[in-house]
Amino acid sequence: MLIYKEEYRLKILRAMVIMGLPLILLTKPIGVVFAQDEESFVQRSMISRSDAVVLSIMYPGLGQMTSEQTYKGLSFFLAETVSLILTINAHENYETKKKVYNKDTIEFENLANRGNYIDAVRQFEDLKDRSNELDDLNTIRNTALILAGAVYVYNIVDAVFFTPSLSESRRADINNSKIVVNSTIIDRTPGILLSKSF
Amino acid sequence: MKIKLLFMALILLIVLALGCSKDHEPPTFSKYSVTSKPTGVVATYNLEAKTVGVAWDMSNTTGVVDYYVTVSDSSDIDFGNLILKSTNSIDKSYSFDVLEYVSKETESVILYFTVSAVYKNEDLTFFVGPRADVPDTALVKID
Numbered sequence: 211m212l213i214y215k216e217e218y219r220l221k222i223l224r225a226m227v228i229m230g231l232p233l234i235l236l237t238k239p240i241g242v243v244f245a246q247d248e249e250s251f252v253q254r255s256m257i258s259r260s261d262a263v264v265l266s267i268m269y270p271g272l273g274q275m276t277s278e279q280t281y282k283g284l285s286f287f288l289a290e291t292v293s294l295i296l297t298i299n300a301h302e303n304y305e306t307k308k309k310v311y312n313k314d315t316i317e318f319e320n321l322a323n324r325g326n327y328i329d330a331v332r333q334f335e336d337l338k339d340r341s342n343e344l345d346d347l348n349t350i351r352n353t354a355l356i357l358a359g360a361v362y363v364y365n366i367v368d369a370v371f372f373t374p375s376l377s378e379s380r381r382a383d384i385n386n387s388k389i390v391v392n393s394t395i396i397d398r399t400p401g402i403l404l405s406k407s408f
Numbered sequence: 409m410k411i412k413l414l415f416m417a418l419i420l421l422i423v424l425a426l427g428c429s430k431d432h433e434p435p436t437f438s439k440y441s442v443t444s445k446p447t448g449v450v451a452t453y454n455l456e457a458k459t460v461g462v463a464w465d466m467s468n469t470t471g472v473v474d475y476y477v478t479v480s481d482s483s484d485i486d487f488g489n490l491i492l493k494s495t496n497s498i499d500k501s502y503s504f505d506v507l508e509y510v511s512k513e514t515e516s517v518i519l520y521f522t523v524s525a526v527y528k529n530e531d532l533t534f535f536v537g538p539r540a541d542v543p544d545t546a547l548v549k550i551d
Contacts, residue, residue: 267417301428308432315435322439326536327524330440337435348430355428359421366414 259375266369270362273369286365293358300351304344311340443527443537444468446475446500451521451546453506460546463501464523474526476536477502478543479509479519485543488520506548516549 257265257276266273271287274280318333394403446464453460462477475495482488491509495502502523510517522543527535 267414297428311432315433318435319439322531322535323533324535327440327443327538330437334435334437334440341432341434344432345430348428351428355424359424362417362421366417 259369259373262373263366263369266365266373270365273373274365277373279373282368286361286368289361290358290365293354293361296354297351297358300347300354304347304351307340307344307347311337311344314340439531440535442471442529443525443532443535445538446523446525446540449521449523449540449542449544451519451544453546453548455549458506458550460504460506460519460521460548461501462504462521462523462544464540466500466525469498469525471527471529471532472498472525473528473534474498475500475502476524476526477504478522478524478539479504481517481519483520483543485520485522485539494526506550510548510550512550514548514550516547519546519548520544521546 259277262273262277264273265276266286269287270290271283271285274283274286276283314333314337318330318337321330321333390405392403392405394401396403444467446466448465449462450464451460451462464475466472474497477493477495478485479491479493480486480488489509493502493504504521506519509519520543522539524539525537527537
C-alpha cells in the first residue's frame with residue numbers, strides 16, 4: 211500500500227513538472243497593454259522566429275503560442291503532454307510488472323529442483339499471460355513515445371517553416387488592423403481611446 | 409545554440425528509444441515437457457494382507473528414478489485426504505499398506521490411486537512429473 215502511494219506521488223510530481231515548466235515559460239512573453247500618461251500606446255510583445263524555434267525545441271507548442279498561433283501551439287502542447295504522460299505511465303507499469311515477472315520466472319525455473327509438474331503448468335500459464343500483458347504495455351509505451359517524437363519533430367518543422375517572422379506578423383497586423391475603441395483613464399480623467407496600428 | 413539544442417533533442421530521442429526496448433522474454437516450458445505420464449493404473453485390494461497393489465505402465469522411462477503413488481479418498485484427488493508415497497524404485501508396481509491411511513474402525517472406504525514419475529536428468533532434479541490421467545479405485549474393507 212505504501213509503495214503504491216509513493217508511486218502515485220511520484221507520478222503526480224512528474225505530471226506537475228511536465229505541465230508546470232511550460233506554463234512558467236509562457237507567463238513571460240504574453241501580450242500586454244500599457245497606458246502611459248498622454249503618450250498612451252499599445253505595445254504588443256512579439257518574439258522573433260528564431261526565438262520561437264528555440265522555445266519549440268524546449269517544449270512543443272511554446273514557440274507557436276508566443277507567435278500568435280495560440281490554437282496550433284496549444285494543440286502541440288496538449289498532444290505532446292498527453293503522449294508523454296501515456297509513455298511515462300506505461301513505462302512505470304512495464305518496469306514494475308517486469309520486476310515481479312522476472313522474480314517469478316526465476317521461481318518457475320527453480321521448480322526443476324524438487325518441484326512438480328502441476329505447479330509448473332500453473333506457473334507457466336500465469337507467466338504466459340503476464341508476458342502478453344508486458345508485450346501490450348511495451349507496445350503502448352513505444353507507440354506513445356513515437357507519437358511524442360513525431361509531435362516534437364513536426365512542431366520544430368512548423369516553428370522553422372510555418373511560424374511567421376516578426377516583420378510578416380506586423381505586416382499582417384497592419385493589413386488586418388481596425389480602429390480599436392477602448393475606455394481608459396489618462397491623468398485621472400476618464401476618456402475614450404481610439405487606436406489603430408500602422 | 410539551435411544546433412546544440414537539436415543535437416541534444418536527437419540524443420534524448422535515441423536514449424528514450426533504447427530505454428524503451430522490450431527486455432523481457434516469454435517463459436519456455438521445454439524443460440518440463442520431456443516428462444511423460446504413467447498410463448493404465450490398476451489398483452487391487454488384498455483383503456487378507458490389508459494392502460492395495462498398484463501397477464501401471466510407462467512407455468518412456470528415460471530419466472525416471474522413482475515413482476510417486478498418490479492416494480486420496482476423493483475422486484477429485486487434490487481435494488481429498490491426500491497421501492504421497494515414494495516407491496523408491498523404478499519398478500512399475502507398489503504395495504500400499506491400507507492401515508497407514510484408514511483406521512481399523514473404518515468399515516469400508518473407496519480409495520483413489522494415481523501415479524507420477526520422478527525425474528532426474530541434466531535439467532531436472534527429483535522433479536515430480538505429470539500424474540496418470542485416469543486414477544483407479546479400490547474398495548477397501550477392513551473387517
